Amino acid sequence: MILTGAGGEFISEIDFSSFGNVADSGVWSQVHDEGVQILENLANIRVPVIAAIEGRAHVHSEYALLSSVIVAAEGATFHDVPHFTGGIVPGDGIFTAWSYRAGAGRAEAFLLNPQPLTARTAYEWGVVAEVVPNGTALRRARELAELYLKAPEVTRRNTRVHFMQPLKERIVREVGYGLSLEGASAADLVKSMQAKSEPVARKGKSA
Amino acid sequence: MRLQDDYFAAYRSLKLTRDANGVLVAEFHSTADRSLSRRKIIRSLSMPFTGSRRTGRTRS
Numbered sequence: 001m002i003l004t005g006a007g008g009e010f011i012s013e014i015d016f017s018s019f020g021n022v023a024d025s026g027v028w029s030q031v032h033d034e035g036v037q038i039l040e041n042l043a044n045i046r047v048p049v050i051a052a053i054e055g056r057a058h059v060h061s062e063y064a065l066l067s068s069v070i071v072a073a074e075g076a077t078f079h080d081v082p083h084f085t086g087g088i089v090p091g092d093g094i095f096t097a098w099s100y101r102a103g104a105g106r107a108e109a110f111l112l113n114p115q116p117l118t119a120r121t122a123y124e125w126g127v128v129a130e131v132v133p134n135g136t137a138l139r140r141a142r143e144l145a146e147l148y149l150k151a152p153e154v155t156r157r158n159t160r161v162h163f164m165q166p167l168k169e170r171i172v173r174e175v176g177y178g179l180s181l182e183g184a185s186a187a188d189l190v191k192s193m194q195a196k197s198e199p200v201a202r203k204g205k206s207a
Numbered sequence: 208m209r210l211q212d213d214y215f216a217a218y219r220s221l222k223l224t225r226d227a228n229g230v231l232v233a234e235f236h237s238t239a240d241r242s243l244s245r246r247k248i249i250r251s252l253s254m255p256f257t258g259s260r261r262t263g264r265t266r267s
Contacts, residue, residue: 001230001231001232001233002230002231002232002233003233003235004232004233004234004235005234005235005236005237006222006234006235006236006237007237009237010235010237011235011236011237011238011239012237012238013237013238013239014238014239014240015238015239015240018240019240055237056237059239060235060239063235138232142226142230145228145230146228146230149228149229149230
Protein backbone atom coordinates (compact mmCIF):
# COMPACT_ATOMS: atom_id res chain seq x y z
CA MET A 1 0.00 0.00 0.00
CA ILE A 2 1.20 3.50 -0.77
CA LEU A 3 0.27 6.63 1.19
CA THR A 4 0.72 9.86 -0.71
CA GLY A 5 -0.76 13.31 -1.20
CA ALA A 6 -2.52 15.18 -3.97
CA GLY A 7 -1.22 17.98 -6.16
CA GLY A 8 2.46 17.72 -5.31
CA GLU A 9 1.95 17.97 -1.55
CA PHE A 10 1.40 15.48 1.26
CA ILE A 11 -0.86 17.37 3.67
CA SER A 12 0.06 21.02 3.75
CA GLU A 13 -2.79 22.80 5.49
CA ILE A 14 -5.53 22.29 8.01
CA ASP A 15 -9.07 23.62 8.05
CA PHE A 16 -9.55 24.36 11.74
CA SER A 17 -13.09 25.58 11.21
CA SER A 18 -14.16 22.08 10.17
CA PHE A 19 -13.56 20.88 13.72
CA GLY A 20 -16.22 23.14 15.23
CA ASN A 21 -15.95 24.34 18.81
CA VAL A 22 -13.15 22.25 20.25
CA ALA A 23 -13.89 23.65 23.71
CA ASP A 24 -17.17 21.72 23.61
CA SER A 25 -16.66 18.43 25.42
CA GLY A 26 -18.92 16.58 23.00
CA VAL A 27 -16.94 17.82 20.00
CA TRP A 28 -13.58 16.99 21.52
CA SER A 29 -14.80 13.60 22.70
CA GLN A 30 -15.47 12.72 19.08
CA VAL A 31 -12.16 14.19 17.86
CA HIS A 32 -10.44 12.17 20.57
CA ASP A 33 -12.16 8.93 19.63
CA GLU A 34 -11.61 9.32 15.89
CA GLY A 35 -8.06 10.56 16.37
CA VAL A 36 -7.12 7.42 18.26
CA GLN A 37 -8.86 5.18 15.77
CA ILE A 38 -7.22 6.60 12.66
CA LEU A 39 -3.76 5.90 14.03
CA GLU A 40 -4.70 2.46 15.29
CA ASN A 41 -6.17 1.64 11.90
CA LEU A 42 -3.08 2.83 10.06
CA ALA A 43 -1.03 0.69 12.42
CA ASN A 44 -3.32 -2.25 11.68
CA ILE A 45 -2.74 -2.24 7.93
CA ARG A 46 -1.38 -5.69 7.30
CA VAL A 47 0.79 -5.17 4.25
CA PRO A 48 4.00 -3.15 3.89
CA VAL A 49 3.11 0.53 3.62
CA ILE A 50 5.24 2.98 1.66
CA ALA A 51 4.83 6.75 2.00
CA ALA A 52 5.61 8.80 -1.11
CA ILE A 53 6.16 12.38 0.00
CA GLU A 54 6.32 15.37 -2.33
CA GLY A 55 6.13 18.98 -1.16
CA ARG A 56 4.87 19.83 2.30
CA ALA A 57 4.08 17.23 4.92
CA HIS A 58 3.19 19.97 7.37
CA VAL A 59 0.02 18.50 8.86
CA HIS A 60 -0.42 14.95 10.17
CA SER A 61 3.06 13.90 9.13
CA GLU A 62 2.61 11.09 11.68
CA TYR A 63 0.43 9.32 9.12
CA ALA A 64 3.49 9.07 6.87
CA LEU A 65 5.63 7.94 9.80
CA LEU A 66 3.34 4.98 10.32
CA SER A 67 4.53 3.67 6.98
CA SER A 68 7.17 0.97 6.81
CA VAL A 69 9.29 3.03 4.41
CA ILE A 70 9.23 6.73 3.53
CA VAL A 71 10.39 7.87 0.12
CA ALA A 72 10.69 11.66 0.04
CA ALA A 73 11.38 14.00 -2.84
CA GLU A 74 14.38 16.28 -2.53
CA GLY A 75 12.13 19.31 -2.02
CA ALA A 76 9.82 17.69 0.51
CA THR A 77 9.62 19.19 3.99
CA PHE A 78 8.18 17.93 7.26
CA HIS A 79 6.64 20.28 9.78
CA ASP A 80 4.07 20.52 12.54
CA VAL A 81 1.96 23.55 11.75
CA PRO A 82 -1.14 22.96 13.87
CA HIS A 83 0.16 22.34 17.38
CA PHE A 84 2.65 24.10 19.66
CA THR A 85 3.05 27.26 17.59
CA GLY A 86 -0.72 27.54 17.39
CA GLY A 87 -1.05 27.05 21.14
CA ILE A 88 -2.04 23.42 21.46
CA VAL A 89 -0.32 20.27 22.69
CA PRO A 90 1.08 17.99 19.95
CA GLY A 91 -0.80 15.06 21.43
CA ASP A 92 -2.48 13.40 18.47
CA GLY A 93 0.30 10.89 17.86
CA ILE A 94 2.77 13.20 16.15
CA PHE A 95 5.08 13.03 19.18
CA THR A 96 4.70 9.28 19.44
CA ALA A 97 5.54 8.73 15.78
CA TRP A 98 8.43 11.20 15.60
CA SER A 99 10.00 10.09 18.85
CA TYR A 100 9.73 6.46 17.75
CA ARG A 101 11.38 7.13 14.39
CA ALA A 102 13.82 9.95 15.20
CA GLY A 103 14.37 9.70 18.96
CA ALA A 104 12.68 11.57 21.79
CA GLY A 105 15.20 14.42 21.97
CA ARG A 106 14.89 15.32 18.30
CA ALA A 107 11.13 14.93 18.40
CA GLU A 108 10.72 17.21 21.40
CA ALA A 109 12.94 19.92 19.93
CA PHE A 110 11.19 19.65 16.55
CA LEU A 111 7.70 19.86 18.07
CA LEU A 112 8.49 22.64 20.57
CA ASN A 113 9.96 24.88 17.89
CA PRO A 114 8.50 23.57 14.65
CA GLN A 115 10.42 24.55 11.56
CA PRO A 116 10.28 22.94 8.13
CA LEU A 117 12.56 19.91 8.20
CA THR A 118 14.12 19.01 4.86
CA ALA A 119 13.89 15.54 3.37
CA ARG A 120 17.66 15.30 3.64
CA THR A 121 17.62 16.03 7.40
CA ALA A 122 14.77 13.57 7.89
CA TYR A 123 16.92 11.03 6.05
CA GLU A 124 19.85 11.77 8.37
CA TRP A 125 17.52 11.32 11.34
CA GLY A 126 16.52 7.90 10.04
CA VAL A 127 12.92 8.89 9.36
CA VAL A 128 13.16 8.92 5.57
CA ALA A 129 14.54 5.82 3.86
CA GLU A 130 15.24 7.33 0.44
CA VAL A 131 15.51 10.85 -0.97
CA VAL A 132 14.66 10.99 -4.67
CA PRO A 133 14.42 13.75 -7.29
CA ASN A 134 11.31 15.91 -7.13
CA GLY A 135 8.32 14.40 -8.86
CA THR A 136 9.55 10.81 -8.61
CA ALA A 137 8.55 9.72 -5.08
CA LEU A 138 5.40 7.90 -6.17
CA ARG A 139 7.19 6.16 -8.99
CA ARG A 140 9.90 4.95 -6.62
CA ALA A 141 7.23 3.83 -4.12
CA ARG A 142 5.60 1.76 -6.87
CA GLU A 143 8.96 0.15 -7.65
CA LEU A 144 9.37 -0.80 -4.00
CA ALA A 145 5.80 -2.13 -3.86
CA GLU A 146 6.52 -4.33 -6.86
CA LEU A 147 9.61 -5.61 -5.13
CA TYR A 148 7.72 -6.40 -1.92
CA LEU A 149 5.00 -8.16 -3.90
CA LYS A 150 7.53 -10.83 -4.84
CA ALA A 151 7.44 -12.11 -1.25
CA PRO A 152 4.66 -14.52 -0.28
CA GLU A 153 1.48 -12.95 1.07
CA VAL A 154 1.85 -14.33 4.59
CA THR A 155 5.44 -13.12 4.72
CA ARG A 156 4.44 -9.63 3.63
CA ARG A 157 1.63 -9.50 6.13
CA ASN A 158 3.54 -10.90 9.07
CA THR A 159 6.61 -8.75 8.44
CA ARG A 160 4.48 -5.62 8.56
CA VAL A 161 2.74 -6.84 11.71
CA HIS A 162 6.08 -7.61 13.35
CA PHE A 163 7.66 -4.29 12.40
CA MET A 164 4.65 -2.31 13.58
CA GLN A 165 4.17 -4.00 16.93
CA PRO A 166 6.47 -1.71 19.03
CA LEU A 167 5.01 1.47 17.50
CA LYS A 168 1.49 0.10 17.82
CA GLU A 169 2.03 -0.53 21.52
CA ARG A 170 3.14 3.06 21.95
CA ILE A 171 0.14 4.35 20.02
CA VAL A 172 -2.21 2.37 22.24
CA ARG A 173 -0.47 3.61 25.39
CA GLU A 174 0.11 7.24 24.46
CA VAL A 175 -2.29 8.69 21.91
CA GLY A 176 -5.52 8.60 23.94
CA TYR A 177 -3.74 10.38 26.78
CA GLY A 178 -2.03 12.80 24.40
CA LEU A 179 -5.32 13.73 22.79
CA SER A 180 -6.84 14.38 26.23
CA LEU A 181 -4.01 16.80 26.97
CA GLU A 182 -4.39 18.35 23.53
CA GLY A 183 -8.13 18.77 24.12
CA ALA A 184 -7.54 20.54 27.42
CA SER A 185 -5.10 22.93 25.77
CA ALA A 186 -7.48 23.56 22.86
CA ALA A 187 -10.31 24.39 25.28
CA ASP A 188 -8.01 26.72 27.22
CA LEU A 189 -6.95 28.43 23.99
CA VAL A 190 -10.58 29.00 22.96
CA LYS A 191 -11.33 30.38 26.43
CA SER A 192 -8.43 32.82 26.33
CA MET A 193 -9.38 33.94 22.81
CA GLN A 194 -12.94 34.54 23.95
CA ALA A 195 -11.69 36.50 26.98
CA LYS A 196 -9.57 38.69 24.71
CA SER A 197 -12.42 39.39 22.32
CA GLU A 198 -15.04 40.15 25.01
CA PRO A 199 -13.81 43.62 26.03
CA VAL A 200 -13.71 44.61 22.34
CA ALA A 201 -17.26 43.32 21.85
CA ARG A 202 -18.45 45.19 24.94
CA LYS A 203 -16.72 48.37 23.77
CA GLY A 204 -18.40 47.96 20.40
CA LYS A 205 -21.80 47.70 22.04
CA SER A 206 -21.41 50.76 24.22
CA ALA A 207 -20.03 52.94 21.44
CA MET B 208 -15.45 -2.33 -5.34
CA ARG B 209 -18.20 -0.28 -6.95
CA LEU B 210 -19.90 0.76 -3.73
CA GLN B 211 -16.56 1.65 -2.20
CA ASP B 212 -15.60 3.68 -5.27
CA ASP B 213 -18.85 5.61 -5.06
CA TYR B 214 -18.36 6.12 -1.39
CA PHE B 215 -14.92 7.58 -1.71
CA ALA B 216 -15.86 9.72 -4.64
CA ALA B 217 -18.08 11.56 -2.19
CA TYR B 218 -15.19 12.45 0.06
CA ARG B 219 -12.49 14.94 -0.64
CA SER B 220 -10.21 13.81 2.14
CA LEU B 221 -8.99 10.54 0.80
CA LYS B 222 -8.90 8.97 -2.64
CA LEU B 223 -8.22 5.26 -2.97
CA THR B 224 -7.14 3.59 -6.19
CA ARG B 225 -5.77 0.14 -6.83
CA ASP B 226 -3.31 -0.49 -9.64
CA ALA B 227 -3.03 -3.57 -11.86
CA ASN B 228 -0.56 -5.17 -9.45
CA GLY B 229 -3.02 -4.86 -6.56
CA VAL B 230 -1.15 -2.00 -4.88
CA LEU B 231 -3.58 0.28 -3.08
CA VAL B 232 -2.70 3.97 -3.33
CA ALA B 233 -4.26 6.19 -0.66
CA GLU B 234 -4.01 9.83 -1.64
CA PHE B 235 -4.69 12.42 1.04
CA HIS B 236 -6.10 15.81 0.14
CA SER B 237 -3.58 18.58 0.74
CA THR B 238 -5.89 20.23 3.29
CA ALA B 239 -6.73 18.18 6.37
CA ASP B 240 -10.19 18.75 7.67
CA ARG B 241 -12.43 17.00 10.11
CA SER B 242 -13.80 14.57 7.54
CA LEU B 243 -10.37 12.95 7.30
CA SER B 244 -10.85 11.20 10.60
CA ARG B 245 -14.53 10.37 10.21
CA ARG B 246 -15.32 6.85 11.24
CA LYS B 247 -16.06 5.43 7.80
CA ILE B 248 -12.94 6.95 6.25
CA ILE B 249 -10.63 5.62 8.91
CA ARG B 250 -12.17 2.17 8.72
CA SER B 251 -11.54 2.07 5.01
CA LEU B 252 -7.79 2.41 5.41
CA SER B 253 -7.25 -0.83 7.24
CA MET B 254 -10.27 -2.84 6.14
CA PRO B 255 -8.87 -3.99 2.78
CA PHE B 256 -6.05 -5.73 4.63
CA THR B 257 -7.60 -6.66 7.91
CA GLY B 258 -9.63 -9.73 6.96
CA SER B 259 -10.29 -12.15 9.75
CA ARG B 260 -6.93 -11.72 11.41
CA ARG B 261 -7.83 -8.69 13.46
CA THR B 262 -5.89 -8.34 16.65
CA GLY B 263 -5.06 -5.58 19.05
CA ARG B 264 -7.40 -2.77 19.85
CA THR B 265 -8.98 -2.23 16.47
CA ARG B 266 -12.43 -0.97 17.19
CA SER B 267 -13.48 -0.19 13.66
